[in-house]
Amino acid sequence: MGRRSKGRDISGWLVIDKPAGPTSTTVVNKVRWAMNAKKAGHAGTLDPDATGVLAIALGEATKTVPYITDALKAYTFTVRLGQATNTDDAEGEVIAQSDMRPTDDQIKDALGAFVGDIMQVPPQFSAVKIDGQRAYKRAREGEEMEIAARPLWVEELLMTDRPDADHVTLEMTCGKGGYVRSIARDLGAAMGCFAHVRALRRIWSGPFDAEDGLTLEQVEALAGDPALDAHLRPVEEGLADLPELKATAEGAVRLRNGNPGMVLPSDVEYGDEVWVSFEGKAVAVGRYKAGEVHPARVFNH
Known part of the structure; x- marks a missing residue:
């Protein structure tokens, strides 16, 4: 029987206002510990002496990290x-x-x-x-x-x-x-x-501001407290720079299984990179082709 990863399956973005001193990796590890999260990463390294926005991706949000890294x-x-x-x-x-x-x-x-x-x-x-x-x-x-x-x-x-x-x-x-x-x-x-x-x-x-970030002291004080979960931002915020298309019910099922899925009509161009939602939740990121999206990343949340 394979070993199971420790931690919760929790997904979303936590915005940290990083202090001078710790490395970006140290901050990620602190957040993962405080939230008992199975998976975490950050979108764009800050030097140890630098302060400000460090956006921490948890769970399925890690699949959107490249889009924050590429953002202004x-x-x-x-x-x-x-x-x-x-x-x-x-x-x-x-x-x-x-x-x-x-x-x-x-x-x-x-x-x-x-x-x-x-x-x-x-x-x-x-x-x-x-x-x-x-x-x-x-x-x-x-x-x-x-x-x-x-x-x-x-x-x-x-x-x-x-x-x-x-x-x-x-x-x-x-x-x-x-x-x-x-x-x-x-x-x-x-x-x-x-x-x-x-x-x-x-x-x-990208969509994240330093003034909205938590301090490391706040993260430590709220470690293990459900109140910390309340600060999580939706996975979908990591996709803010991509056009959003809405899937049909059948299209959403197909996309979640990694297959091309039907989306509702839109004005995006053939071949554009888009993200697809169904009932407000991200289903996939992929390329739009003739009424369907061919997925490159699929979300399970």
């Missing part, structure tokens, strides 16, 4: 001007310095080059894999690597405050895979003054 996200961050560090944040060693400080107008002018489709080189201390090994592991051993630039969509990058000559606060909305530390590093290089991230907060991610 917004960050507010403070950049320290005049210093470059080997980690591109305040945790690292200072490796270059400058007495030059750009004016507010010079900073605003420089931001334009970082908006739209840009190419970005991840930090040396990042989770990017180089020859099968995480870059940060090789960086800790003193190795300096050539990391390939990768595309990033930056919707908006604004200067929101200039507390003093050494610091500037920026707000960025971007797509999947953005490194705020790289933005700070490259902005400093572009202005000839060096820079790194001093503080970072993710204020929203």
Whole structure:
């Protein structure tokens, strides 16, 4: 007889306002423990020192994680001007310095080059894999690597405050895979003054806002309490960026069994990726083809 996984079959999203300190994995494990959940994961890593939205997927919601990972996200961050560090944040060693400080107008002018489709080189201390090994592991051993630039969509990058000559606060909305530390590093290089991230907060991610998140203290206080379940958001919120189609009763049965199923008429295009609901619950994600949806993911909740 096979071993059964421990924990409850519970599905939905729990939004955490992550404090500085713990890793994203630590937060996932804390939530899984507090809710006695069988399965949990997160949508988009935050650096240990970063704060803000960490959306935790439980049970069937883990099947929607890629759609939150791909969604737009917004960050507010403070950049320290005049210093470059080997980690591109305040945790690292200072490796270059400058007495030059750009004016507010010079900073605003420089931001334009970082908006739209840009190419970005991840930090040396990042989770990017180089020859099968995480870059940060090789960086800790003193190795300096050539990391390939990768595309990033930056919707908006604004200067929101200039507390003093050494610091500037920026707000960025971007797509999947953005490194705020790289933005700070490259902005400093572009202005000839060096820079790194001093503080970072993710204020929203897809449909989830930091101000709606629970603190880890609240999660711990409510561990094992049904009141914690009341904070769960529906699985369907993870699909907010996809068009929704409604299944017929027969179509829902077929889709749940992994077969193409009939949906009600809609204006989506042939081949579009969609999610299908029946009586308000997610049934499947798949491709729309001539009145049917061919499922790629099926929900059992």
